[in-house]
Amino acid sequence: MSTNTEKQTPLLQVIDLHTSFKTDKGEVKAVNGVSYTLEAGKSLGIVGESGSGKSVSAYSIMQILDGNGHITQGKVLFKGEDITNYTAKQMEDFRGKHCSMIFQDPMTSLNPVYTVGNQITEAIRTHNKNVSQKEADEKAREMLELVGINEAGRRLKQYPHELSGGMRQRVMIAMALVSEPSILIADEPTTALDVTIQAQILELMMDLQKKLGMAIIIVTHDLGVIAQMSDEIVVMYGGRICERGTAEDIFYNPCHEYTKGLLRSIPSASNMKKKLVPIAGSPINLLNMPEGCAFCARCDAAMKVCLKQVPPELRIDDTHLASCWINVRDKKYREEALA
Amino acid sequence: MSSEYLVEVKDLKQYFPIRTGMFKKTMLKAVDGVNFSIKPGETLGLVGESGCGKTTVGRTLLRLYKPTGGEIYYDGNLITDQNMLQYRSKMQMVFQDPYSSLDPRMTVEEIIGEPLDVHKLCANSKDRRDKILSLMELVGLNAEHATRYVHEFSGGQRQRIGIARALAVDPKFIVCDEAVSALDVSIQAQVINMFEELQEKLGVAYLFIAHDLLVVRHISNRIAVMYLGRVVETADADELSDAPIHPYTQSLLSAVPIPDPKIAKSSSRIILEGDVPSPLNMPSGCAFRTRCRFATEQCAKECPSLTDRGGSHMVACWNK
Numbered sequence: 189m190s191t192n193t194e195k196q197t198p199l200l201q202v203i204d205l206h207t208s209f210k211t212d213k214g215e216v217k218a219v220n221g222v223s224y225t226l227e228a229g230k231s232l233g234i235v236g237e238s239g240s241g242k243s244v245s246a247y248s249i250m251q252i253l254d255g256n257g258h259i260t261q262g263k264v265l266f267k268g269e270d271i272t273n274y275t276a277k278q279m280e281d282f283r284g285k286h287c288s289m290i291f292q293d294p295m296t297s298l299n300p301v302y303t304v305g306n307q308i309t310e311a312i313r314t315h316n317k318n319v320s321q322k323e324a325d326e327k328a329r330e331m332l333e334l335v336g337i338n339e340a341g342r343r344l345k346q347y348p349h350e351l352s353g354g355m356r357q358r359v360m361i362a363m364a365l366v367s368e369p370s371i372l373i374a375d376e377p378t379t380a381l382d383v384t385i386q387a388q389i390l391e392l393m394m395d396l397q398k399k400l401g402m403a404i405i406i407v408t409h410d411l412g413v414i415a416q417m418s419d420e421i422v423v424m425y426g427g428r429i430c431e432r433g434t435a436e437d438i439f440y441n442p443c444h445e446y447t448k449g450l451l452r453s454i455p456s457a458s459n460m461k462k463k464l465v466p467i468a469g470s471p472i473n474l475l476n477m478p479e480g481c482a483f484c485a486r487c488d489a490a491m492k493v494c495l496k497q498v499p500p501e502l503r504i505d506d507t508h509l510a511s512c513w514i515n516v517r518d519k520k521y522r523e524e525a526l527a
Numbered sequence: 528m529s530s531e532y533l534v535e536v537k538d539l540k541q542y543f544p545i546r547t548g549m550f551k552k553t554m555l556k557a558v559d560g561v562n563f564s565i566k567p568g569e570t571l572g573l574v575g576e577s578g579c580g581k582t583t584v585g586r587t588l589l590r591l592y593k594p595t596g597g598e599i600y601y602d603g604n605l606i607t608d609q610n611m612l613q614y615r616s617k618m619q620m621v622f623q624d625p626y627s628s629l630d631p632r633m634t635v636e637e638i639i640g641e642p643l644d645v646h647k648l649c650a651n652s653k654d655r656r657d658k659i660l661s662l663m664e665l666v667g668l669n670a671e672h673a674t675r676y677v678h679e680f681s682g683g684q685r686q687r688i689g690i691a692r693a694l695a696v697d698p699k700f701i702v703c704d705e706a707v708s709a710l711d712v713s714i715q716a717q718v719i720n721m722f723e724e725l726q727e728k729l730g731v732a733y734l735f736i737a738h739d740l741l742v743v744r745h746i747s748n749r750i751a752v753m754y755l756g757r758v759v760e761t762a763d764a765d766e767l768s769d770a771p772i773h774p775y776t777q778s779l780l781s782a783v784p785i786p787d788p789k790i791a792k793s794s795s796r797i798i799l800e801g802d803v804p805s806p807l808n809m810p811s812g813c814a815f816r817t818r819c820r821f822a823t824e825q826c827a828k829e830c831p832s833l834t835d836r837g838g839s840h841m842v843a844c845w846n847k
Contacts, residue, residue, distance in 0.1 A: 387784075463723065
């Protein structure tokens, strides 16, 4: 593996990232040693429940955390360069030009008092000062057409409140892609939308990925969306990664008790007539993290070691890694764990 | 008087006046001629996109709104113009958002006890206390939770409190309006299982309103699909999911992302174009024709009504 990474630098590498927030009740460690790699042109899905740190890990890449949050440890390498020590000016350049983001609620992420055209041309001219207003207008129209908005000329003059939810999300995508970034981060991009509109937006994102060749990080709690969109998947719980691998690894050969539980608890064609098997207990309180595995309090298969020690990340196969003590029972992995 | 059906709705209409100018009012037809019936102990799933009127159906059914037209029967009795107090103890509701539907100033005991007091169901305070504790046990809450306030609970536990409150009066029918939508996946399964177990134990019937089709299919015996205020298809849950007839149901089902990478990446989707039209400016005839692949001239002229396609599979479409 190590020789491989030396040969060709991946587009984005997150290495042992820790992000925490200072609150009145104490330090909340929202992201606790997260590592993943994104290859150019590929899709990475990050899945987890609320409070699992999935969004914060994405915000950390963009360094758009709230005032009380910072990266306390770890690196984010973009084309091999650590961007966590970038200056504010350098970060500004990184955002939009190399990496853009779209959010769950397009209504709150668009400015209600400016027209759509105004906001898109602003994005264009911020990143490229040499573009004239007229050229920017033309480019904005092209972008709206690219994201499948009819009558682009008329839409440019409208305000966000005049557009439907699906249309607003298309505008957000158009705005994110004006500078042709190599990474698009989508944080729950379709959670606020109806299924038929969700299907439109997901289709659009996949289409644009083919056309423009950008890499996508999609953050969601919806296992259906993840299955459809991702080449690789990261499963998070309590600020840590439980398991990562290709979509097939995660769905067909889950090796972490949390992933297994998650897949058992969703209704699917195979368990329609059966009772669902829920995960017992309540989501974790990040202020009160256990000493060992974050999931052990809700895990049916928990062992003594789970209470005491955070499980190491074990390699299941070339593409598949899991952090669960249950795999250590298997002789194959025991040596690696002890080493 | 009693009948085969516990709840029956005939040609239910619910219009809301909307101001569209200084003196102008337009009628928003949120529900426009809906028919369905629910047998005792059965679950009817009601699905559709936001704005299709599914929540309004649930609320009008319990007479939280005064219906503009149509008839609602409970156990054979017409309740459209009745005093609802006697029926409130038989028909209850569980809301979507367990954060805003529970009073933050009340303890769990007070929340569950309130319907008991309103309907005077307890002989004395000991009886009341016992009832509350047995309800809490029924929905999986500990007795020590009784004196706590709502903010001390997680989303899943709050939904349990809301369900205990609905069950307090021993209802025969519960409207569950997006009751599991706000919950995390792992918690959702707990609450779905609880709904199913309560039905087995107590024989309650549900109108289960939700937008998540996989969840609805799992919990329902039959499913009704709504589009812009009308029911376009009803059938047995499996039949509707495996062999949908109405073009809207077909596209709705094909839009659901399946949590299985091989199926999700290979399946061909019917992607609907455009958005749902505004209910203030409804298309003539069939409301779905503006987005339908099979629309013909007839669709614009006349609105199709539900017709039986065998095995009580009802579809409202001219071309299918």
